[in-house]
Amino acid sequence: AQTVTQSQPEMSVQEAETVTLSCTYDTSESDYYLFWYKQPPSRQMILVIRQEAYKQQNATENRFSVNFQKAAKSFSLKISDSQLGDAAMYFCAYIGSSNTGKLIFGQGTTLQVKP
């Protein structure tokens, strides 16, 4: 079975600095997608970024980028120029070709941004 692990329950970063959130996953599939979702205090789940496993290039969305290491099964999220609005719980998620639409989530990392 596929699993997603986020080993950092909490992280903090100074405003305007850079922080990296870790995520590892376990799968025997070769075709899958990885996601980072943000859950602010409002509890709304917001898509941050998506990576297709077949793409070697790391996905980037403005200040958010990923470091996708397929062989190591690692998918970290880098947030540059951190802003107060980035404070939230961040979830890494996996979906594979055999999952029938089932997203598998990690436990989450709470990010605190200090002014």
Next chain:
Amino acid sequence: NAGVMQNPRHLVRRRGQEARLRCSPMKGHSHVYWYRQLPEEGLKFMVYLQKENIIDESGMPKERFSAEFPKEGPSILRIQQVVRGDSAAYFCASSPGRAGNVQETQYFGPGTRLLVL
């Protein structure tokens, strides 16, 4: 372009009552997914539906829980005879449902917070 809508946002029930949670997918989306989030935990998959069909209900408890997505109207997650352990946030997500693509991005609604007294 309205996103995924869920209602109610908050629901309080006494033990033994029924809870009905509704989800309207984004316009043009035909696939709906329900997830449950217990306090301080990640989201756990419950059920995946297409119009009038349940595709995967492997994450849904066999008793007291049911889900439907009728031809017309929203998807409904129904919990009968609620217990305190059902207290959680229930999220609905939707995706376009392009043929053969089970890895589409899922867009989430704001969730329904269920509290069982």
